[in-house]
Amino acid sequence: xxVPYRFSPPVLDALAGAQDIEEDRRGxxxxxxxxxxxxxxxxxxxxxxxxLGDSHAAALMSAVGHVLEVRGKSGYLASQRACPPLLxxxxxxxxxxxxxxxxIDSTLEFIATNRDALQTVFLVARWxxxxxxxxxxxxxxxxxxxxxxxxxxxxxxxxxxxxGLNALVRRITDMGIHVIILGGVPEIGxxxxxxxxxxxxxxxxxxxxxxxxxxxxxHASADKxxxxxxxxxxxxxxxxxxxMLCTPICQVLDGTRPLYVDDDHLSKHGASDILGPRLDEKxxxxxxxxSKR
Numbered sequence: 001x002x003v004p005y006r007f008s009p010p011v012l013d014a015l016a017g018a019q020d021i022e023e024d025r026r027g028x029x030x031x032x033x034x035x036x037x038x039x040x041x042x043x044x045x046x047x048x049x050x051x052l053g054d055s056h057a058a059a060l061m062s063a064v065g066h067v068l069e070v071r072g073k074s075g076y077l078a079s080q081r082a083c084p085p086l087l088x089x090x091x092x093x094x095x096x097x098x099x100x101x102x103x104i105d106s107t108l109e110f111i112a113t114n115r116d117a118l119q120t121v122f123l124v125a126r127w128x129x130x131x132x133x134x135x136x137x138x139x140x141x142x143x144x145x146x147x148x149x150x151x152x153x154x155x156x157x158x159x160x161x162x163x164g165l166n167a168l169v170r171r172i173t174d175m176g177i178h179v180i181i182l183g184g185v186p187e188i189g190x191x192x193x194x195x196x197x198x199x200x201x202x203x204x205x206x207x208x209x210x211x212x213x214x215x216x217x218x219h220a221s222a223d224k225x226x227x228x229x230x231x232x233x234x235x236x237x238x239x240x241x242x243x244m245l246c247t248p249i250c251q252v253l254d255g256t257r258p259l260y261v262d263d264d265h266l267s268k269h270g271a272s273d274i275l276g277p278r279l280d281e282k283x284x285x286x287x288x289x290x291s292k293r
Contacts, residue, residue: 010256011200017193017258020267025058029079031103037076037110041068048117049075052085052107053124056185059265060124064182066276067283075120078107084125086164087171092145101149108171115175123168126264127184127222133157136218138189138207139263162225166232173235181226183240185266186215186250192260196253212246244278 007015022028028038039047040061051057051064058079068075082091083100087108090097111118129135133143146160169179190207199206210218219242230238245251245259251274252259259270266275 007197007201011197013256014193014197014200014258017196017267017269018261020258020269021059021261022062022268025061025268028061028077029055029058029081031080031099031106037078039074040065040077041074042072043074045072045074046117047074047076047114049073049120049122050078050107050111050118051075051122051124052078053122054083054085054126055079055081055265056126057122057124059185059261060182060271060275062268062272063266063276063279064122064124066272067280070280075122076110078103078110084127084130084161084164085123085168086130086146086161087167088149089146089160089164090149092147104168108168111172111177112175115177118175118177120178120180121172123165123179123181125184126187127161127226128187128219131158131161131222131225132218136187136189136264139187158221158225161222162228165225165229169229169233169236173233177235179233179236181230181236181238183226183238183242184219184222185264186210186242186245187218187264188250188252188260189263191263192252193258193262196256196258200256206252209252210246210250212243212248212250215242215246215250239279239282241275241279244275244282 024038040051049068051061057077061077080100080103082094082096083103085104087104090101111121129144130146133145135141146157148160172179188209195206226238230236254269254274257269258267259274261267
């Protein structure tokens with residue numbers, strides 16, 4: 001009959017963290033036909049917002065959904081893997097660059113068609129990776145190099161992101177829609193659920209979690225770009241995320257429950273129950289998401 005208690009409850013909690021995503025997170029990602037975007041927030045409200053970005057947009061769907069729901073609002077989720085919300089930019093060597101460009105273009109068309117209903121667009125991406133081009137310490141995978149679609153020159157990623165983000169933001173704000181750029185989620189540098197499960201089962205200590213100082217240094221160039229874009233347009237707000245999750249050590253567990261499904265994407269619990277309420281408080285103070293009167 002097997003061994004019914006092979007793993008302790010804390011180990012099972014850690015292992016479950018890798019699968020702790022919204023039921024429809026994966027299904028909500030990728031290209032959608034007009035009208036097929038998943039809805040977050042208050043399901044009975046007319047959508048007045050959109051959450052647009054790469055896979056981190058899907059990972060934050062519960063956090064942004066919480067912010068919308070407590071205000072009686074709802075929004076659409078537009079999320080595509082490895083596709084930051086930039087206009088006229090492609091990832092060098094990526095087979096999905098053309099698909100990403102089509103995704104951004106079709107989403108902008110959708111926003112334009114629904115401009116009378118949409119008040120707010122949230123933009124989310126793994127900004128530090130795209131701006132620096134380098135992955136977090138301890139993380140595997142290659143570097144990311146960006147280029148402008150119109151020119152194959154050797155501009156730095158930071159300049160390309162700023163140009164592509166400015167172009168996208170202008171397209172949206174020219175419609176009278178407010179843009180809220182959410183900063184990068186802390187990159188932990190190690191696989192949280194698997195590592196916690198292994199250490200809990202075998203004993204020992206977890207690898208060091210980064211601090212807000214570490215993350216601030218890693219995110220500095222991206223933060224500079226995001227602040228520059230937000231300060232150049234009165235309809236754009238920038239809300240850093242890292243400081244909400246690193247106080248000062250970046251939180252990876254809530255009790256025995258992981259806040260990440262891997263090394264850089266939040267779990268449903270991390271997004272909904274931990275980040276969501278903290279993000280809500282930030283918006284209350286900034287009055288960034290209020291009903292138009």
